[in-house]
Amino acid sequence: MAVFLQSLISGILIGGVYALIGIGLTLIFGVMRVVNFAHGDIMMVGMYLTYLLFTLMGIDPFVSVLISFPLMFFFGGFLQKVFINRVLNAVAQNQILLTIGLGLIMSNTVMLIFTSDYKILTTSYSSSTIQVGGGVSVSTPLLISFLITAAITAALGWFLLKTDTGQAIRATAQDRDAAQLMGINVSRMSVIAFGLGAALAGTAGALISPTYYIFPQVGGTFTLKAFVITVLGGMGSVVGATLGGILIGVTESMSAVYISSGWKDVVVFVLFLLVLLFKPSGLMGKSRT
Amino acid sequence: MRKHLLALGAALALSPCLMAQKIGVINSMSGPEAPIGENITNGIKLADEDLKKKGINLQLVWEDDTGKPQISMSAMEKLATRDNVVGVVGPYTSACSNAVAKLAEKYRVPLLIPAAAKEEITRQGLKYVFRMNAPADKYASSLIDAAASLGKPKSIAFIYENTDFGTSTTKTAKEYVAKKGIQIVADEPYPKGAADYRSTLAKVKSKNPDLVFMVSYVADAILLMRQSKEVGLQPQAFLGAGAGFTTTEFAKERAISESVISCTQWTNDVNWPGAKDFGTRYKAKFGKEPTYHAACAYASMMIMAETAKNAGGDRTKTRNALKAGKWNGVMGEVQFADYDGFTNQNNHQMLVQQILSGNYETVLPAQFATKKAVYPFPKWK
Numbered sequence: 001m002a003v004f005l006q007s008l009i010s011g012i013l014i015g016g017v018y019a020l021i022g023i024g025l026t027l028i029f030g031v032m033r034v035v036n037f038a039h040g041d042i043m044m045v046g047m048y049l050t051y052l053l054f055t056l057m058g059i060d061p062f063v064s065v066l067i068s069f070p071l072m073f074f075f076g077g078f079l080q081k082v083f084i085n086r087v088l089n090a091v092a093q094n095q096i097l098l099t100i101g102l103g104l105i106m107s108n109t110v111m112l113i114f115t116s117d118y119k120i121l122t123t124s125y126s127s128s129t130i131q132v133g134g135g136v137s138v139s140t141p142l143l144i145s146f147l148i149t150a151a152i153t154a155a156l157g158w159f160l161l162k163t164d165t166g167q168a169i170r171a172t173a174q175d176r177d178a179a180q181l182m183g184i185n186v187s188r189m190s191v192i193a194f195g196l197g198a199a200l201a202g203t204a205g206a207l208i209s210p211t212y213y214i215f216p217q218v219g220g221t222f223t224l225k226a227f228v229i230t231v232l233g234g235m236g237s238v239v240g241a242t243l244g245g246i247l248i249g250v251t252e253s254m255s256a257v258y259i260s261s262g263w264k265d266v267v268v269f270v271l272f273l274l275v276l277l278f279k280p281s282g283l284m285g286k287s288r289t
Numbered sequence: 290m291r292k293h294l295l296a297l298g299a300a301l302a303l304s305p306c307l308m309a310q311k312i313g314v315i316n317s318m319s320g321p322e323a324p325i326g327e328n329i330t331n332g333i334k335l336a337d338e339d340l341k342k343k344g345i346n347l348q349l350v351w352e353d354d355t356g357k358p359q360i361s362m363s364a365m366e367k368l369a370t371r372d373n374v375v376g377v378v379g380p381y382t383s384a385c386s387n388a389v390a391k392l393a394e395k396y397r398v399p400l401l402i403p404a405a406a407k408e409e410i411t412r413q414g415l416k417y418v419f420r421m422n423a424p425a426d427k428y429a430s431s432l433i434d435a436a437a438s439l440g441k442p443k444s445i446a447f448i449y450e451n452t453d454f455g456t457s458t459t460k461t462a463k464e465y466v467a468k469k470g471i472q473i474v475a476d477e478p479y480p481k482g483a484a485d486y487r488s489t490l491a492k493v494k495s496k497n498p499d500l501v502f503m504v505s506y507v508a509d510a511i512l513l514m515r516q517s518k519e520v521g522l523q524p525q526a527f528l529g530a531g532a533g534f535t536t537t538e539f540a541k542e543r544a545i546s547e548s549v550i551s552c553t554q555w556t557n558d559v560n561w562p563g564a565k566d567f568g569t570r571y572k573a574k575f576g577k578e579p580t581y582h583a584a585c586a587y588a589s590m591m592i593m594a595e596t597a598k599n600a601g602g603d604r605t606k607t608r609n610a611l612k613a614g615k616w617n618g619v620m621g622e623v624q625f626a627d628y629d630g631f632t633n634q635n636n637h638q639m640l641v642q643q644i645l646s647g648n649y650e651t652v653l654p655a656q657f658a659t660k661k662a663v664y665p666f667p668k669w670k
Binding site: 003011017115117118120215252253254256257260264 | 320321451479480485511512514520
């Protein structure tokens with residue numbers, strides 16, 4: 001029972017961080033219909049930003065979210081305005097090539113600057129835990145990052161539902177042409193959406209860095225993960241991505257315990273295929289024509 | 290005319306320099322294995338210096354395999370055919386070395402592998418492939434012997450990355466514990482680079498093993514130990530088989546690395562000829578402690594270069610001289626022997642070490658020990 005609870009809890013906590021990556025990707029897709037293959041690399045940039053702030057200025061990784069969120073927002077906005085915006089109406093292959101290319105440029109630039117060495121952030125609480133009782137323990141940094149994730153997701157939900165800009169973003173996601181006819185500045189919404197997506201990916205990078213390690217090629221794994229989460233939850237659905245992230249986190253952790261850690265990716269992808277088979281638009285997705 | 294003759298004479302006198310023998314080096318200088326590859330690079334650089342002092346001038350041809358077997362193979366092809374090297378030292382990882390070994394045999398280029406652990410590399414009867422370090426079976430047997438001599442472990446759990454290095458080390462370890470009558474209670478291969486091992490570790494914890502045996506590279510080693518502490522995994526001993534558990538980065542993480550037992554091919558306090566001196570000079574030159582990879586690479590390059598020079602740059606003669614030779618240096622006695630199904634394998638003495646107060650201290654075998662081992666593993670704070 002302790003093992004079950006332990007893996008359930010750590011699955012949910014790590015799933016929270018996955019969800020944050022997925023939400024960013026789904027937001028970008030929803031508004032622009034562009035699948036951002038550079039998403040993991042943007043997250044990697046966020047990780048290095050956290051690393052720099054921590055080693056050079058001694059800013060705690062969790063506090064540094066306050067700095068990296070806006071910085072990554074502008075970085076994302078810049079990418080959208082200069083690069084992505086030019087391929088919005090191009091064929092899908094070109095969009096994919098562009099984002100993959102951007103990702104390669106990011107990871108190789110970082111490799112030139114920082115070399116390919118693994119960087120490990122060691123904070124005073126990196127390996128500290130909270131005992132929940134019954135032999136179950138919760139990693140303190142992971143718990144903090146989950147709480148921050150939850151807060152950010154709630155804030156994002158409020159922003160999208162209640163504010164004018166949020167509604168404009170949702171309108172753009174729903175129907176770009178109609179939104180434009182209603183007087184919404186859709187290109188501006190695209191910049192904001194991409195900026196938000198990048199900021200969320202960067203934040204996920206910051207949140208995971210006290211418990212994980214950092215290297216220039218770290219992005220690939222997370223791009224794939226974000227992609228699975230987004231498709232599983234339904235492309236463009238924020239709630240779906242949240243659910244998808246936690247579902248993937250728990251599945252990974254459960255299959256590591258009850259099957260084998262070597263097989264957990266297989267289990268995740270089988271689940272993914274099953275969802276696609278029975279609900280092709282994803283868990284929360286609406287099918288589009 | 291006289292001028293021309295003089296020039297010709299000068300050219301002839303200089304020719305040994307101009308025709309310096311080429312030795313190839315294949316190493317992981319970038320990519321995920323680069324942090325360990327760097328030690329090999331430094332060891333070879335120091336060997337190059339020492340060889341120059343001895344009057345052996347050689348031209349090193351460096352190739353970076355980025356840790357990928359396919360790149361390693363093309364590097365070998367280039368060294369063998371285009372650069373015409375006499376011999377090659379490298380590559381670092383098991384996967385790369387295994388891929389390159391067959392090519393070395395094909396092109397008849399003597400290959401001296403400094404620090405790859407996979408046993409099969411020297412078990413294929415390849416005549417041109419030599420290995421300096423002890424293979425994976427020694428990692429396992431020396432660690433398990435150490436634990437058995439320190440306490441009375443009855444059960445063991447294996448956690449290892451599902452790569453060539455991880456699975457081959459664990460495979461031999463499993464065979465060895467079966468002989469020793471220790472029960473295997475958990476067997477957990479994991480995909481390298483996962484963010485969360487907590488569930489795996491919780492499962493291992495529920496089996497309550499006396500020993501936890503781990504095989505990982507640098508970053509995962511730290512992650513695994515951090516999360517072991519988190520879930521409160523408390524065996525009699527954590528045994529780390531080489532690689533990630535024998536790096537200074539790992540020892541620096543004192544909260545989680547203290548009292549972890551690992552084994553290594555080399556330490557700088559061992560009384561092999563020149564070992565201490567190598568340690569001090571290495572530290573003075575590169576500003577950090579040498580790892581065993583550095584010593585293995587240094588010894589490999591020294592042996593390869595001297596042999597190649599004595600053989601006059603002939604590949605077959607170099608190969609025969611490597612096979613027949615016997616050396617005594619920073620790696621202790623070196624001889625490339627055929628035993629237990631191995632070919633051209635140096636039967637190297639492994640050292641068992643434990644991290645005590647943030648330093649690697651040799652605890653076994655007794656004649657090399659600097660400190661007494663701490664056993665069982667102290668309670669997590």
